[in-house]
Amino acid sequence: MKRRTVLKLGAGVAATSLFAPTRPLFAAAKYRFGFSQVTTVEPWRVQFNAAMKREAEKYPEVELIISDGQDRTEKQVADVENFITQQVDVLLISPKESAGLTGVVEKAIDAKIPVIVLDRNVDTDRYNQFIGGDNVVIGKAAGEYAVKLLGGSGKAAGNVVEIWGGMGTQPAHDRHDGFHEFTDKEPGIKNLLDKQSADWKQQKAYDVMATALKANEKIDLVYGHNDPMAYGAYLAAKDAGREKEMKFLGVDGIPNEGVAWVNKGELTATFLYPTPGAEGVRQALKIVKGETVEKKITLPTMTIDASNAAQILKENGLL
């Protein structure tokens, strides 16, 4: 550990990060997959990359190159252009946003490189495959669960706080729409907040919830568009001594975050938003071997609550 850390901090840092992308040029692997990731500092993206690397390591003939778009469209466009120049065998991309990355995806297709789009789609159908979860389905699962928690269909009642992800992002709107398909049918359910965004961040959700707790004496359920926000809201309620009065629902279900919090009883449930990385590697292998692949794969969600959280943690070696 010590030596590795020292190495990481030393001059080696600059050198390794500079040369990492070029190293595969001299590698002996048969297939080179280039994956353009939008950012690497979000927990869900970290899980995404980790699962993908694990899958790629199972196939010695595969070399997986991951680039980090640093959450900027222009950086990601440059990353993909770099992959096109390198002539990777398959391009996988998880775009920052649809419009900005469409052009470069088409450029790759023009260069005869097969493209698999992951998680967020692009504004064209000139790609080989799209793999992603369905946020509306996840929102529906959360909405159905919430109605059950608050008394069941037809008689559900309670005050709900919803904490939005980024207002400009599609997943937030989909998770909202799906949830409300169920909760809006219940006349007893009251929504306390009007589009309060915490921008997917735990610390912002903490502050939004701290104020909501002051302004509302009765809160029965909190729905965060992701687990860190639901957990931030839980911490605010705990600091106010009111966490026992309400239930907390999150989305994402990353083992060392959401699942761990559910297992500790801090969140009531979380709904898996699966990472498409591992499936992407398997599908890319099919493409290079000449098999035809489906145009669209939708990964299923899963409800994670006290009944299965411990099991999932065990499977991931965290318990």
Add this chain to the structure above:
Amino acid sequence: MGKVGQFFLRTKLYWGLIVLFAAGVVSSPVSSKGVNIFLTPGNLADVLRQVSNNGIVAVGMTLVILTGGIDLSVGSVLALGTVVCAMLLTDPGWTSGSVIAVPMLIGVTFVLVAWFVGAAARTMASPTISQPLRRTGALGAGVVAAALVGAWAVVQVPATFGVLGVLAAVPAVGLCVGAFSGVIIAKTRMQPFIVTLAMMVGILGVARLVAGQDTAVHPVYTGENATADFEDLRALIYRILPVPGLFFLAAVAIFHIVLKRSTFGRYVYAIGGNEQAARLSGINVDRVKIAVYALSGMLTCLAGVLYVAQYRQGKPDAGLGLELDAIAAVVIGGTNLMGGKGSMIGTLVGVLIFGFLGNILQLNNIDSNTQLVLKGLIILAAVLLQEGNMRVLVWRAASRVKSWLPASARWGERPREKPSTRSG
């Protein structure tokens, strides 16, 4: 302009806060028991807690801006602080966090103690003690202190750090980073904007490297993977005064006194007013500049520790956009971005205005997008109200009105532009 007008102009900052406060009281929802929620001690304490991180950073930013500089690197420095703090608390042994923090803590201790003993000896010791002896004494004291602190820190490494440990080590990291920016700015005479912009990018990279490739967030669960004492840093004293708020108010008080009463404070204003004149009058401009950037870094990392305490995590994107919030608070507080004019109390008011605004909008359940628009308008309004801008505006309006009037009805001359030397 009449005396009443003068009085209003001079105290307009406080009037802004009072008007905003009144707006908060009037618009606040009322609880079922008829209590005004905005005015509950819990809510006011919450505002103080929410602004304290930004506030502590804004204190350092005020010092920097008063010298005519700017520190854009605070967001990244805070992020580095949260990552190092979370790692020291949760990861035992020599991790990338402790490898950075412990040597920096030892170095900072040595420099500070040696400098302090040296300065004390210069002013107090009898003239019989020769200069080489004083220097040896100062260096010796520095070495001894550094050895003691180093031993104390190294002992904590195999387990995990305690509260005092992170409160000493993490700000030391910030101080080193800030001093590095300061040295570059002072010695190369490069623009502070460019240097701290480069630091903002570079330190973000360092924060991400320290955090590690496969860990975006370092969670801190007090009592489980970290010492339970760490909860003290987010506690409410007497159930009303949040500890982070206490740190913020203390920082404001200390640096208010430093600015108003110490030679260092006068040098800060002098450099911001006219750097060339300050240099010619014998002020060691470089040393003062290095000090203000070092202090900014130190305070920012202190805010990083409090961030970890409040939000239970350290992560490389913790300080995203923080530099803009801090600069906005300083500017709302009436400090001139050109340097030389402004005060710490102004920054306190600016930070509170920002905090109350957010709280009032949130209590009234205004949606997040509209909140951003209103915050932008408040910043514009505050800057417009600043003395110079206000005078230009009034003068223009007056001259336009005058040009419509017949010559006989015109009033006095255009107001004389008085160069303001007031700092508050």
